[in-house]
Amino acid sequence: MADQISVTLPDGSSKGLPAGATTADLAASIGRSLAKAAVAGVVNGHEVDLTAPLPDGAEVSVITDTSEEGRAVLRHSTSHVMAQAVLQLWPGAKFAIGPPVKDGFYYDFELPDGQHFTDEDLERIEARMREIVAEDQPFVREEHSVDEGLELFADQPFKVEIIHGVREADTADTGDMAATEGAEAGVVSAYRNTDRFVDLCRGPHVPSTKRLGHFKLLNLAAAYWRGDEKRPQLQRVYGTAWESKAQLDEHLWRLEEAKKRDHRKLGEELDLFAFDPDVGRGLPLWLPKGTVIRDELEAWARETERRWGYQRVVTPHIARGALFRTSGHLPYYQEDLYAPIDIDGDDYYLKPMNCPHHHMVFKARAHSYRELPLRYAEYGNVYRYEKSGALFGLMRARGFTQNDAHIYCSKADAKEEFLAVMRLHAYYYEALGIDDFHMVLALKDPKNTEKYHGDDDMWEEAERLTRDAMEESGIPYVEELGGAAHYGPKVDFIIRSAIGREFAASTNQLDLYMPERFDLRFTNAHGVQEHPAVIHRAPLGSHERFVGFLLEHYAGNFPTWLAPVQVQVLPVAADHREYARGVVDRLFDDGYRVELVEADEPLGARIRHGKLQKVPYILVVGGQDIEGGTVGVNHRGDERPDRDVPIDEFIERLRAEVATKARW
């Protein structure tokens, strides 16, 4: 056996090391800072512990703690520390799985005797975790046979179940869990910290608990064992962990910021919308100020769509069951519909989507190819019976208004029309300052084909057209198996808010199926009847979700064109009221949303109230302004006021800002 080995580094160079050298040794031989930052290695494409000996000739790279892979290792190791702490504090507790997730980790537990964690327990667990970290416990990898593994975890039923997965593993697909949890191909791997604590795990892990420490436990939640609502419900403890205190603090700051930007909180503070149990769960009431935002968005979309060749239609909120049986919503999606209303012995349903009604609009007249494409737009109110636990403010409501339209065109034009819709999305997003978005192409799940209607040729054609259009759009996208609509592939636009949270803004589909189902037809150039293609699109999604998103994205600071109150005028003292009134009237006549704030409170207090309401412009007018025909301009976000601005100059600034839909 040679006493030297040679490994290849990511840059293609090779490096000689003594036999038995590890990734840690490799990192140390390259540099001290790399050695310090290293948390694991990748050997021939597999993640390994720093302490694992390197095989001769391997391709090796070092995972550092600032990479997402490195953080995942830290988080995974931290989850083991948490499990150890919990098992020590609650003897007899059962532990299930504890993977790293985005920004942190969790672990699922079942406490003995029906006990459950409380928020105070998080501090106890965390305190014990800090002791474990201070104890500098090693993570030592062990490999066992299946039988040894079953013995080792004999009192841990969830671990036993995972290991049993291995029995079938030799031939069958065990699913991801068995693999990530350390039971693969007849070998059970585990990581031991002390005589008393060992956890089933694939690894890799940091060499010692002292490598950890920048973590915090965040919240408790419930989770089903293996995500199956028929299986036992466990208690999940979520935490976050980072490579440095600075990163941890920044993440905690982001969480605080997310709370401040919570659209439900802002909606209340800014008087935008409300819910009332007597109206019904998930049924938002738009207050006057919130309605301004909705209306402005809608007016803009209406004008934009007029220019882009859409026509408006209006359809009822309900329809007979017959319509939804044709569309396939009944009986397939019956659970998601509000219960039927009996009218003269016939069943009527609140519409969950606008498309069936729009198809009937199309069908109301005969069409020639010369008229196509026909683009029917409607801000249609739809109602869906969302599960109560899924409701989330405006983001997931049971009644909402879609910025909806359906485009009827020939298959030959479908790609170009689809592309135009994507351009329209990009246009809207750019105007609103949404600069981080991508698309997801949801295809049908090949393992579960009976869920989908229509034949293979149709699906293939729809997929091809969709993918071609996406390619041509230049907008980044990913593909995802499963998740298609029952009638065709689906494109979701995912938009990311200023604090990095992602939302599915809208779903767009190229649909070759419903036209057959509804027997929609047009006469082509050869005088032959043909089915059109249909594009379902809603760039602004639902007004509810979109305004909720914008609330978070802007932190409530709506650009002036959308702001419920655009300008407040504050006379310094009662003597200046008449002048202030004149300024207000002028702005009002020009169509702005403006308020006079009487001088019955000190100026500072009135300024403060306006700022808290996030009013873009607070104008202060006093004796000096009366003399010069000026206003004192307080622009939202600016530290200092801009004094003695001629009123005409201010109005021009306001006009330009609103006309261009400027962000600030």
Next chain:
RNA sequence: GCCGGGUUAGCUCAGUCGGUAGAGCACUGCUCUUGUAAAGCAGAUGUCGUCGGUUCGAUCCCGACACCCGGCUCCA
């Protein structure tokens, strides 16, 4: 829908070992007449989420339900 935690004034929250309750902000009135992020005084405000049970007595204990929050599941 499932599990856990909640629900006290418009909002944020305190409190009652079971004897029907309080603060700050907001609100109303009066005074102050203010040049850039909280003027002063006074006042009013609650079925203590709803219904039922236990009790001499329930906001408090028990049960059911409603709603909210965190997740899970779901999401045309």
